[in-house]
Amino acid sequence: MRNVSSPYLLEQLMSRLVAPDAPRLYTNGQPWRDARGRGAPRHAVETEFKAEHAVVDLSTQPPKPLVVKCLVRELRIRFYAVSTIKNYRSAWVCFLRWYRGPLDQIDQEDIREYLELLVAGGASASEVSVTLSALRTGLDKFCLLRCTVGLVSPRKSKQLPVVMSKKEVQRMMEAARTLRDKLLLTVLYATGLRVAEVARLxxxxxxxxxxxxRVQLGKGKKDRYVMLADDLLPLMRQLWRHTKGVGYLFPSEGRRVDRHLSPRTIQRAVKQARILSGIGKAVTPHSFRHSFATHLIESGTDIRFIQKLLGHTNLETTSLYTKVARMKATAVASPLDRLRDEPGSSSESSGRQPKPRPSVGRMRLEVDPNPDSNGAYAVTLGVWKDGQLLPLPGMRATMPRQDWVSLQIPLQDIWEPTLRCLPTAQRERLESPEFFSQLQREVAKRILRIRDAEPFQALKT
Structure with missing residues (x-):
């Protein structure tokens, strides 16, 4: 028989002689616990919604304006963006006007029916998505109704951005009517900032x-740094003379010096420059941001560095510009370009060349710096032919409002003697709309240059 002398072995032997129904204990008297593996039962995690936790208790049927007021106050307390508060408030007001039942009984079917009504009315996927986000935040997150659980934001169309070429960007900058507008377009392209970020600089x-x-509190309330181009410095020095480097870079047009320029004003400036430059693309201030990123990718800049400059959280957002970036000609070429190299091609046999663009020849443009009593400037235009200057008189330019120049062209009978002496191609060019648009841009630049120089002339005298 085994010698049981150790107290531990004796205790183990006595534990086996205990009744099977007795609770198992450790040697220190603590209750025995089985080893918990991966498949051991665990307590379920439950989320408890209580009415007192809601921003508004909808069971009491409060007035709808009071509900909207309380929800907007909660958004402000949580430091939501001003634009988000405006969009969410509009969505809540529209939904509560449509809904006629008790507020605490709003269910998923009511939300679906309202969203279907928006789609039938022609709302876009973005508008429906914003509405769903507003209802989810206000009703589920703030009022604890759980009426949008299971609803997914609609799919949005994946459209490629509008990207300008470098020549088009240069044409836009040259078409700017004032120094401020030119600096606006230059900053938009040189930094890739959003229109609201440029307005608050x-x-x-x-x-x-x-x-x-330094871009302070950009989208998502994040700060970041972008580069300062060398070509911006001369324009900023000219603007420094008027603002003395105090306050906003683009102050408001009114008398309030503590307000920045409205983003809507920047959009109008870009639209006017697009019309004057003759670009047919749907160019907006955000198109300069798209062009900024695309041109950096085409020049070989690392996409992660571009992501930091643009302030994107996800790299997938920045990778969109790789789809519109123009590939190098050495890497891939279109098969149409290779048809010229094939022997017996039609282009070689016919010997056709692209039709050259007609020219207006040498011209002379003068703007009288002294306007008449009606504020109109006399514009003199002449065409050189065989060493002789043929005049095209009768043009006048006016400024119906600030920073806007209107060019008045005389009747064709006044120019007919001069046009009759010119070749047919040159005459057609002078009568084309493209020539008048180019002439208007040049006259506008000269008049604005004269107007901006008047304060300095008065200062010298």
Missing amino acids: QWSDFDFDRQQI
């Missing part, structure tokens, strides 16, 4: 020593 955000611009 201040002189204190520019670090000229490190050539950086």
Whole structure:
């Protein structure tokens, strides 16, 4: 028989002689617990919604304006963006006007029926998505109704952005009517900022020593730095003379110096420059941001560096510009370009060349710096032929409102003697709409240059 002398072995032997129904204990008297593996039962995690936790208790049927007021107050407390508060408030007001039942009985079917009504009315996928987000935040998150659980945001169309070429960007900048508009377009393209970020730029955000611009509280309330281009410095020096480097870079047009320029004003400036430059693309201020990123990718810049400049959280958002970036000709070429190299091609046999664009020849344009009593400037235009200047008189330019120049062209009978002496191609060019648009842009630039120089002339005298 085994010698049981150890107290531990004796205790183990006595535990086996205990009745099977007795609770198992450790040697220290604590209750025995089985080893918990991966498949051991666990307590379910439950989320408890209580009425007192809701921003508004809808069971009491409060007035709808009071509900909207309380929800908007909660958005402000949580520091939502001003634009988000405006969009969410509009969505809540429209939904509560449509809904006629008790507020605490709003269910998923009511939300689906309302969204279907929006789609039938022609709402876009973005509008439906914003409405669903507003209802989910206000009813589920703030009022604890759980009426949007299971509803998914609609699919949006994946459209490629509008990207301008470098020549088109240069044409847009040259078509700017004022120094402020030219600086606006230059900053949009040189930094890739959003239109709201450009409007809120201040002189204190520019670090000229490190050539950086600090973007404060951009989209998502995040700060970031972008580069300061060297070509921006001459324009900023000219603007420094008027603002003295205090306040906003683009102050409001009114008398309030503590307000920045409205983003809507920037959109109008871009639209006017697009019309004057003759670009047919749907160019907006955001198109300069698209062009900024696309041109950086085409020049070989690392896409992660572009992501930091644009302020994108996900790299997938920045990768969109790789789809519109123009591939190098050395990497891939269109098969149409290779048809010219094939022997016996039609282009070689016919010897056709592209039709050259007709020219207006040498011209002379003069604008009288002294306007008449009606504020109109006399414009003199002449065409050189065989060493002789043929006049095209009768044009007048006016400024019906600030920073807007209107060019008045005389009747064709006044120019007919001069046009009759010119070749047919040159005459057709002078009568084309493209020539008049180019002439208007040039006259506008000269008149605005004269107007901006008047304060300095008065200062000298």
